[in-house]
Amino acid sequence: MRGAAETVLALLPSDVQYGDVRVVRRTHEQVLVELDGPGEVGYDDSLGLGLRVVIGGHWGFAATHRLDPRGLDAVIAQAVGQARAAGGGGHVRLGERVTTRDTWSSPMVVDPFTVPLSTKLDLLAATVKEAETAGPLVQQIEASVDFYRDEKVFANTEGALIEQTLTESGGGLMVNAGDGNDVQRRSFPQGVPRQIRGQRGDFATAGFEHVLSLGLPENAARIASEAVALLTAPQCPDEVTTLVAGSNQLAMVLHECAGHPMEADRALGTEASLAGGTYATPERRGTFRWGSPIVSAYADATIPGALGSFGYDDEGIPAQRTQLVKDGIFLGYMSGRESAAALGDEPTGASRADGWQRLPLVRMTNICLEPGDSSLAEMIAGTKRGILVDTNRGFSIDDQRMSFRFQTEVGWEIRDGKVGRLLKNCTYQGVTPQFWAGLDALGGPDEWQVHGVPSCNKGEPLQVAHVGHGTVPGRFQSVQVGR
Amino acid sequence: MSIDQAQVEQALEILGEGTRLDVLGENADLLRYAESEITAQHSERRLRVRVRISRDGRAVAGSLETLEPAAVRVLADRLTAALAELPPSPAHAAAGSAADLSAETPEVPAARSVLESDPAVRHRWFATVRDGLDPSTRLGGAIRYDVLDRVVADSTGLFRAETLTKASIQAIAKQDGRSASVKLMHRDADQIPIEEIPGRLRQALIPLPFGEAHHGTCRVLLKPQAVNSLIATYGYAALGANGYATGRSAVSGRLGEQVVSELITLVDDGTDPDGLASAFDAEGNVRRRTPLIERGVLKGVVSDRRRASLTGGVPTGHAVPDGWRFGGDPVPSHLLLAPGEAADDELLAECGSGLVVNRLDYLRVLHPKETLVTGTTRDATYWAENGKVVAWHPQLRFTFRMDEVLNAVLGIGSVRERCDQTFMESVVVPSLLIDAGPLVLP
Numbered sequence: 001m002r003g004a005a006e007t008v009l010a011l012l013p014s015d016v017q018y019g020d021v022r023v024v025r026r027t028h029e030q031v032l033v034e035l036d037g038p039g040e041v042g043y044d045d046s047l048g049l050g051l052r053v054v055i056g057g058h059w060g061f062a063a064t065h066r067l068d069p070r071g072l073d074a075v076i077a078q079a080v081g082q083a084r085a086a087g088g089g090g091h092v093r094l095g096e097r098v099t100t101r102d103t104w105s106s107p108m109v110v111d112p113f114t115v116p117l118s119t120k121l122d123l124l125a126a127t128v129k130e131a132e133t134a135g136p137l138v139q140q141i142e143a144s145v146d147f148y149r150d151e152k153v154f155a156n157t158e159g160a161l162i163e164q165t166l167t168e169s170g171g172g173l174m175v176n177a178g179d180g181n182d183v184q185r186r187s188f189p190q191g192v193p194r195q196i197r198g199q200r201g202d203f204a205t206a207g208f209e210h211v212l213s214l215g216l217p218e219n220a221a222r223i224a225s226e227a228v229a230l231l232t233a234p235q236c237p238d239e240v241t242t243l244v245a246g247s248n249q250l251a252m253v254l255h256e257c258a259g260h261p262m263e264a265d266r267a268l269g270t271e272a273s274l275a276g277g278t279y280a281t282p283e284r285r286g287t288f289r290w291g292s293p294i295v296s297a298y299a300d301a302t303i304p305g306a307l308g309s310f311g312y313d314d315e316g317i318p319a320q321r322t323q324l325v326k327d328g329i330f331l332g333y334m335s336g337r338e339s340a341a342a343l344g345d346e347p348t349g350a351s352r353a354d355g356w357q358r359l360p361l362v363r364m365t366n367i368c369l370e371p372g373d374s375s376l377a378e379m380i381a382g383t384k385r386g387i388l389v390d391t392n393r394g395f396s397i398d399d400q401r402m403s404f405r406f407q408t409e410v411g412w413e414i415r416d417g418k419v420g421r422l423l424k425n426c427t428y429q430g431v432t433p434q435f436w437a438g439l440d441a442l443g444g445p446d447e448w449q450v451h452g453v454p455s456c457n458k459g460e461p462l463q464v465a466h467v468g469h470g471t472v473p474g475r476f477q478s479v480q481v482g483r
Numbered sequence: 484m485s486i487d488q489a490q491v492e493q494a495l496e497i498l499g500e501g502t503r504l505d506v507l508g509e510n511a512d513l514l515r516y517a518e519s520e521i522t523a524q525h526s527e528r529r530l531r532v533r534v535r536i537s538r539d540g541r542a543v544a545g546s547l548e549t550l551e552p553a554a555v556r557v558l559a560d561r562l563t564a565a566l567a568e569l570p571p572s573p574a575h576a577a578a579g580s581a582a583d584l585s586a587e588t589p590e591v592p593a594a595r596s597v598l599e600s601d602p603a604v605r606h607r608w609f610a611t612v613r614d615g616l617d618p619s620t621r622l623g624g625a626i627r628y629d630v631l632d633r634v635v636a637d638s639t640g641l642f643r644a645e646t647l648t649k650a651s652i653q654a655i656a657k658q659d660g661r662s663a664s665v666k667l668m669h670r671d672a673d674q675i676p677i678e679e680i681p682g683r684l685r686q687a688l689i690p691l692p693f694g695e696a697h698h699g700t701c702r703v704l705l706k707p708q709a710v711n712s713l714i715a716t717y718g719y720a721a722l723g724a725n726g727y728a729t730g731r732s733a734v735s736g737r738l739g740e741q742v743v744s745e746l747i748t749l750v751d752d753g754t755d756p757d758g759l760a761s762a763f764d765a766e767g768n769v770r771r772r773t774p775l776i777e778r779g780v781l782k783g784v785v786s787d788r789r790r791a792s793l794t795g796g797v798p799t800g801h802a803v804p805d806g807w808r809f810g811g812d813p814v815p816s817h818l819l820l821a822p823g824e825a826a827d828d829e830l831l832a833e834c835g836s837g838l839v840v841n842r843l844d845y846l847r848v849l850h851p852k853e854t855l856v857t858g859t860t861r862d863a864t865y866w867a868e869n870g871k872v873v874a875w876h877p878q879l880r881f882t883f884r885m886d887e888v889l890n891a892v893l894g895i896g897s898v899r900e901r902c903d904q905t906f907m908e909s910v911v912v913p914s915l916l917i918d919a920g921p922l923v924l925p
Contacts (some may be wrong), residue, residue, distance in 0.1 A: 014922055037571070037572030038572050040542065040543070042546075042805075042806070043543075043561055043565075044546040056564065058525060059523050061523065061524065061525045061526070062527070063528065064529075064877050065548040078528075082524035082602050083524065085602030085605075086606065111634070117568050121569070139729065140729075143637050178729075178730055183851070268517070270518075270523075272655050272657075357529050391848070393849075394849060398844065399845075403859060403879075403880050405849075424911075425849070425850055427849060427882075429857075443832075460625050464808075
């Protein structure tokens with residue numbers, strides 16, 4: 001892999017002003033067990049090379065799965081041809097040169113690729129068996145584990161050469177219950193898009209120990225029982241009320257309301273065709289009230305084990321922490337080299353690509369809330385009337401990341417400081433700054449938890465990023481909820 | 484065709500009995516632009532080999548990016564070892580109907596305009612659109628050319644191959660706080676009327692005043708890009724055979740019943756050149772014209788081999804690829820909504836006072852059994868009075884039942900647009916005029 005990278009750089013023509021090459025091998029193993037037995041065992045292997053060049057101030061990018069001499073010649077010709085076709089006159093600016101030479105590996109205790117298949121099958125079969133105890137209204141059970149390994153070589157014409165190995169592990173459970181009139185779903189530890197390979201459950205940049213720590217079999221019966229109970233639960237009422245959001249639910253709200261809007265490329269308009277723009281425009285930095293004074297948020301790619309952690313991004317910038325919101329005020333962006341230069345900033349190490357075949361984009365890393373001084377129990381005890389929601393089921397948000405509506409798998413009414421009846425089909429909606437202005441309590445440091453989300457979509461062509469969110473439970477006043 | 488038949492057959496031999504290969508040679512070239520300047524140019528070349536082996540009620544899957552025998556052998560050894568460890572599963576024992584080897588592969592011609600394109604063509608397209616707009620208008624979007632070589636083959640002798648070409652352009656224009664978008668696509672780049680795009684954008688950026696938000700219900704004229712989101716999402720959520728059979732669909736058990744307005748006739752037809760035709764699905768089943776809704780009555784659903792019993796024992800050609808990010812169940816791929824007889828001006832006149840929506844964005848299903856969705860308007864959204872557009876309307880969020888909206892159709896446009904979705908290959912739809920009621924302006 002390193003040889004291919006060095007060969008490509010050595011073959012670049014002299015009019016290349018800047019070039020970088022990434023050679024990536026991604027290995028993926030998945031194991032799925034369903035209600036009626038093993039559903040799928042799969043192994044994916046992907047190896048290829050992506051080359052970016054700047055000629056005449058314009059980018060050209062090409063990618064290939066062929067690492068033989070003819071393949072490398074072809075990828076150079078394509079990238080160079082793309083850049084030259086613009087006819088010069090461009091003005092790509094990348095800021096300070098990147099010359100780092102290093103190797104980095106993510107931490108893990110047990111290499112998941114050395115764990116026997118039978119061990120994984122046994123874990124999942126035990127999970128399914130526990131979920132089955134919820135009775136005959138359980139129609140569908142899916143328990144799965146997924147493991148990824150990315151071996152990456154990055155090199156550029158400025159002298160950088162970085163080799164990284166990232167190992168990721170995840171697992172999850174999904175139960176569907178139905179009674180002929182209604183179908184309800186519960187997932188654990190977080191919302192699981194049905195049958196989407198590699199994106200089920202909670203993930204970490206860690207080894208097999210992460211999967212064991214999830215407690216899949218231990219929680220399966222409870223989750224399945226909740227799915228069944230939801231069939232006969234009352235609908236979430238339509239009202240403006242107090243909303244208490246669990247930690248994993250708040251992770252997704254933070255993702256959509258702070259993560260994407262504070263990616264610098266959106267602010268610069270380069271994602272307008274698909275994802276859209278953002279309310280977080282450059283002139284609002286330092287003045288725009290994003291939320292209540294008790295909320296502060298940051299991006300941090302250095303959290304050990306978090307899914308959005310790494311050593312260096314795909315432009316060779318070291319992982320780092322970036323303050324996005326401080327005391328409720330919008331402060332800054334996640335950025336890559338080009339977007340940072342355009343904003344007059346230093347890059348924050350947030351430029352990542354989905355495999356070798358895609359162009360690096362600004363992607364969120366681990367978007368985190370600074371913990372508060374309350375607790376979930378205190379928030380509930382201090383609420384006369386409201387609802388408690390947990391586990392994201394779906395959402396929609398507008399192209400400026402303002403107006404949103406989230407749906408959760410499960411909710412409970414809160415009455416006089418106590419959790420009451422189970423509620424189904426809970427949704428809540430809001431407008432980003434107004435919603436976060438209503439935040440009046442956040443869980444404390446001992447409730448702070450990182451959630452790994454392997455399904456963040458962005459870009460044209462679409463890219464899937466693995467990201468993390470460090471969150472606590474939170475309470476919001478005057479929220480429109482309903483079904 | 485970049486996929487060598489001999490290599491495919493050799494791979495099948497190495498992988499052995501019960502193997503199906505779904506091979507994709509992907510060639511994508513892309514020009515992206517923002518703020519009226521080029522921001523990125525891509526060339527991506529990829530070979531994806533998806534392998535599925537089913538033996539004795541057990542199934543394993545894998546993928547790699549080469550058909551080189553040595554690499555295939557490594558994967559074969561790994562999959563064989565996994566098969567040996569797996570207990571049999573009832574789900575795989577009932578694998579569905581066998582491949583239909585007798586069905587001929589429909590021919591979908593590949594367009595030379597895409598096969599032989601170079602970056603200069605995409606630059607000309609970009610310049611044509613940018614230079615046709617007022618200099619104060621900022622242009623964003625992307626121009627994309629795709630060549631997709633496909634082979635589906637299996638160890639029973641199935642071998643189907645096709646080369647699909649596609650060119651598309653998305654242009655989003657912004658001026659003085661207003662925005663408008665156009666998206667055009669075709670299998671043949673020469674059939675895309677690039678020179679018309681600036682005029683369409685200028686017309687959509689009509690300098691009307693910005694009006695106040697209206698509230699409550701009103702008639703809503705959904706233009707084709709908005710209807711695209713509505714029809715695609717409804718088809719995805721309601722018209723697949725597995726959802727129908729398991730009771731998860733809103734129309735489960737309602738074949739032969741009225742499910743939407745009698746003005747609605749909807750088919751799925753992968754062979755119709757009005758859409759983006761393709762010949763066969765990921766299992767190698769040929770795509771068949773499948774009536775779904777006829778004058779509002781549910782006539783059918785789409786199926787793969789596992790659910791072929793619901794469609795007369797023959798799959799309709801709607802198996803999705805292994806590991807598809809939108810699920811594993813068969814779903815519509817090439818929807819065509821029958822046009823009506825009204826010109827869009829006539830629909831606007833019939834709308835009277837109401838909302839005109841060009842685009843519905845981020846439409847997401849909240850409750851599939853009720854076809855309840857939520858989404859927002861995007862780009863040009865107008866308010867009309869007495870059949871004339873009089874103001875820009877603020878963007879808004881709709882939460883509604885799709886079946887109620889499709890049951891409140893007052894009129895259908897005569898001109899259809901070819902659209903797509905990330906989860907659907909093509910959607911061909913006209914404008915729809917929706918009566919006041921199911922769409923509530925918050």
